[in-house]
Amino acid sequence: MASFVEYIKEELSFSQVRPFMKYFNKERYDKFFGGKYRIYIPFTEKQNDKEIVSETQELIDYYLTTLGYKLIDYKKGLARSNKSNRILKIGRILSKRYLLLKKFNSDATRQGAKLEDMLVVISRHPYDIAGMSTNRGWTSCMSLETGMYASDLYDDIKHGTLVAYLIKADDKNINKPISRIAIKPFYGKGKNVVLVPTKKQYGTNVDGFYDIVLEWCNEFNKSSKPGDYKIHSSLYNDSPYSEVELDKSYNIKERRRE
Numbered sequence: 133m134a135s136f137v138e139y140i141k142e143e144l145s146f147s148q149v150r151p152f153m154k155y156f157n158k159e160r161y162d163k164f165f166g167g168k169y170r171i172y173i174p175f176t177e178k179q180n181d182k183e184i185v186s187e188t189q190e191l192i193d194y195y196l197t198t199l200g201y202k203l204i205d206y207k208k209g210l211a212r213s214n215k216s217n218r219i220l221k222i223g224r225i226l227s228k229r230y231l232l233l234k235k236f237n238s239d240a241t242r243q244g245a246k247l248e249d250m251l252v253v254i255s256r257h258p259y260d261i262a263g264m265s266t267n268r269g270w271t272s273c274m275s276l277e278t279g280m281y282a283s284d285l286y287d288d289i290k291h292g293t294l295v296a297y298l299i300k301a302d303d304k305n306i307n308k309p310i311s312r313i314a315i316k317p318f319y320g321k322g323k324n325v326v327l328v329p330t331k332k333q334y335g336t337n338v339d340g341f342y343d344i345v346l347e348w349c350n351e352f353n354k355s356s357k358p359g360d361y362k363i364h365s366s367l368y369n370d371s372p373y374s375e376v377e378l379d380k381s382y383n384i385k386e387r388r389r390e
Contacts, residue, residue, distance in 0.1 A: 175250035
C-alpha cells in the first residue's frame, strides 16, 4: 500500500494535512477498497465533442461582460474589447483579481478534455477529504482557508465521509479536478452503515457524474441490512434529509427533514 506522504502535493502543505491523520481509521472500508485509498472508475457516458462549460467559465464570462469585453476563446484565454475591438488575454484582464485569476488558471476544462477522457475517483484518503474545497477550481464552507465549517472536516474523517472527484484520465493525483461530490455515511443498527452521495456538485456540474457515484454507493450498501439509517450528529449535513431507508432491493429512500 502506498504511504500517505506519496499523495501530498503542492495543493495542500503537509502541515495542513497532518492534524487530520490521527482521525483516520485505516481499517474502515479497507476490504471494499481492496487495500487502496482510491478507486478509479471510467466515465462511461460518451458525449462525443460536447463542450464542458464550468462554473468558473460562466463567472468569468459575466465578469468580462461587466467590464466591456466579450469572451472569444475560453480555452485559449482570449477576449475582445467592445470599445476598441482589440483582442486581449483574459489573464491580463484578470491580473488585479487574484482569486478569479487563480480559478481561471486552475480550471481543468480549459485543457480541452472530452467526457470520454474522464475518470471518477472515490477516495477515503484524509488528504483528498480535507482538501475537497481548498485550492480547487471552487470553494465552499469546507475550505481550510476560508470555510466557516472547515473544522467539521475532522469529524468527516473520523466518522467515515468519503469524497468523489471527476478528473481527467491523466490527472490521477487529483491536481486539477473538474468536480466533486461528498459521500456521507449513515448509521443503522449494530455496525451497519450505508453511503449516500450528496446531490450538490462543486465545480463543473457534469451529467452522469452523480449517477456513477450513486451506483458505486449502491454496490457498497449491499453489504448492509435493509432498514433505517441516520447521519451521525457530528457530521456537517447540507442535504435536505438526515435519515434514509435502505429498502429490500438495496435502494436508498430519502426522508425529508421536518
